[in-house]
Amino acid sequence: MRNIKLVLEYDGSRYDGWQKQPGNNKSITIQDKIESVLSKMENETVELIGAARTEAGVHAYGQIANFKTNTDMKLYEIKHYLNRYLPRDIAVLEVFEVPERFHSSFSAKSFQYVYKITTGEVPSVFDRKFNYYCFHKLDVSLMKKAAQTLIGEHDFKAFSDNKRMKKSTIRKMSSIEFKTGINSIDITLTADDFWPNMARIIVGTLIEIGEGNIAPEYMEEVLLSGDRSKAGETAEARGLFLLDVKYE
Known part of the structure; x- marks a missing residue:
């Protein structure tokens, strides 16, 4: 076979x-x-x-x-x-x-997602299916500062919607990178694995920080709490893309 x-x-x-x-x-x-x-x-x-x-x-x-x-x-x-x-x-x-032993999920070493945000005075008609439109201008410098808190191996329980999860929620986040355009922000997240909604909850929290609703330092409090209610809203699915899966 x-x-x-x-x-x-x-x-x-x-x-x-x-x-x-x-x-x-x-x-x-x-x-x-x-x-x-x-x-x-x-x-x-x-x-x-x-x-x-x-x-x-x-x-x-x-x-x-x-x-x-x-x-x-x-x-x-x-x-x-x-x-x-x-x-x-x-x-x-x-x-x-x-090879017969290759398994798409179990053999994977890291996953990479990109979340696409657009800003500007008027939402693009053509981008609406594939971007999250933010009505507020985002301070990317604050978002970058908060994101650094998540780099490394941590318990990401606060960033998962699965309350009955029995497996370990410890994951290693390799990088969170930001690419900005005139009216766009792409956030690329790379980790050894992602739990359900994890990438979108992280992005939702970063957006609240970028809007100035919460301070960048609050990200550490969220991370250490393990409490989903302390994190931001789950960002809309339309802006998230699975970018790459890495194998040895």
């Missing part, structure tokens, strides 16, 4: 996230769509494993997934088949054959 790795991009606007939801016939997920096409490709049951379980409305430039198959199709044939039958808001960028 072959192990096939996919590099994917998708517009998550109309999907209920990456992961399929058994028992919920009304949900539409990225995993559902791709598995459906793969299962028809060779008339076999296929389980697609995604590196990151992106949330409803979140997009991806570089999602990684893998599946096991008995197909004899060449890699370029698999790529062409998938892109022919998948909806136009999901695309397969690359296809590789990988």
Whole structure:
């Protein structure tokens, strides 16, 4: 049996996230769509494993997934088949054959997300699906100062919405970088893993700091508290993209 790795991009606007939801016939997920096409490709049951379980409305430039198959199709044939039958808001960028033990999620060493913010007097009609529009001017210098508090290994419990999480919430944040334009701010976060909504809660807190509602020093208090209620609101999903997944 072959192990096939996919590099994917998708517009998550109309999907209920990456992961399929058994028992919920009304949900539409990225995993559902791709598995459906793969299962028809060779008339076999296929389980697609995604590196990151992106949330409803979140997009991806570089999602990684893998599946096991008995197909004899060449890699370029698999790529062409998938892109022919998948909806136009999901695309397969690359296809590789990988060792049997490769697992898109468990083998990953780091994940990188970018959150896109636009400002300005009038929201762009064309960017509205893929950016968070902020009505206030943001002080990026304050946001950068607060972000430095999160660099390193910490317990990020305060930045997760999952109250029943049993696994450790300790994660290592490698970097938080800011790229500014005339009316744009891109925040790129890199860590060894992200819990549900973690990136969006961090960004939501940074936005409140940038608006001047709370001081940069408050970020340390939030981090040490482990209390979700002390952090900012969860930033809108539309501005978040899974940028890259790194492997050794």
